[in-house]
Amino acid sequence: MFLRQLTYLLALDRFHHFSRAAEACGVSQPALSAGIRQLEAELGITIIQRNRRFYGLTAEGERVLAWARQTLAALDGLRQEAALAQDVAGGSLAIGVIPAAIQVVPLLLERFRAVVPALHVEVKICSSRDMVHLLREHTLQLGLMYLDQVPVDSPFETSALYAEVPVLAAAKSMPLPAAKTIEWKDIAAVPLCLFTTEMRSRQLVDAGFRNAGVKPTILLETNALELLHAELLSGRLASILPVAALPERVGPEGLQTRRIGPSASPDVGLVRLDQSNGTALLERVWSVVRALKLDDIYMP
Structure with missing residues (x-):
């Protein structure tokens, strides 16, 4: 099994179109289709529903997709570990942010880059519900959200930043x-x-x-x-x-x-998956998060 085949599968799930998925992966459409067929043959299951067009994933395909996301997320973590071993100044981080907290982001990035100067960050604006889903899928590494929206008994670690006013x-x-x-x-x-x-x-x-x-x-x-x-x-x-x-x-x-007044003041903070083998980059950033308290800044 090749990691590229898993990348093809994630691209298909994202674009729901063979040609656009192939373009995103930098390969021809026949090469992408052949890679998916090879993956199906190796696993002995049908992963995608198709005729001449992409009609979605089978139930078995959905399970393979979840496994592929975890595998590629782990690989990305391994690559970041290797990069940090050579140069502790860089790395990539994807953060989800609720619209009501968007002005907090520049301050967070300033603090993160104080310890990881060449940090590359992708910021996605989304709802708390979508953020939880993207964190579970390893699409995001951090989420800035209402902490009372974190599911009870979920595999997340949280750190409060401020009470919303x-x-x-x-x-x-x-x-x-x-x-x-x-x-x-x-x-x-x-x-x-x-x-x-x-x-x-x-x-x-x-x-x-x-x-x-x-x-x-x-x-x-x-x-x-x-x-x-x-x-x-x-x-x-x-x-x-x-x-x-x-x-x-x-x-x-x-x-x-x-x-x-009187007004509810829910806590807003950062959330991540609670992982025993988190990357060195994420651990370094999380250590910054744990030290942050912004109540004095975000009070009128």
Whole structure:
């Protein structure tokens, strides 16, 4: 069995198309098809459903795919170990991040590169649920997410970074209640742009209004943080966001914020698979994570 055949299988699962999978692997379509057939012959099972087109994996193929992911992830770890043995300054890391914590990423990367200067990082924005799935599949090595979304009794190790603090934010031109801390009922008439309802930080906002017995004035809902920032900076709408999701660049007029009470403050932190044989790179980065506490930074 060749490792390249496992790579072909992962590419097929990703693209669901023989030609695009072959292009991603840098081989011809006949070479990729032959490699998959050779893998099937060696294992004595049918891995993919096909005629002239790719129709998906068989049940046996799904099990082989899971095994292939683990094998190639282990191989990547071995390669990183070898690279670190020669040069401890580099390596690659894939990190998943929830939209509400995106502004934390530059600080994390700064701390990581202090101990691994040539670190290459791929950052993927995704939900907590998708992040857990990608961590299990070894597609991600770290996830920045709500820690109460980590499945109970799961094979994950966590490290809290800060307790999320929601604030009402608006351009300085928009009239807001004067007090630095306000209640949910004080916001009911303020025109808002918010995350969509499937997102955890929006669910916390909805719970705040519901517990206060008031209905908010919501004029825009989106899963794109950039659009919320644009509306805030334009002065058209206010928003309720975690402090860690506020825009860094707030324009010449800046933003005004009000803390909201009472509010839920779930912990946000980093998550990884709990592995006894983690790579030297991941162990080095995790040692940085364990020393980080950001509550002082992400408080209004």
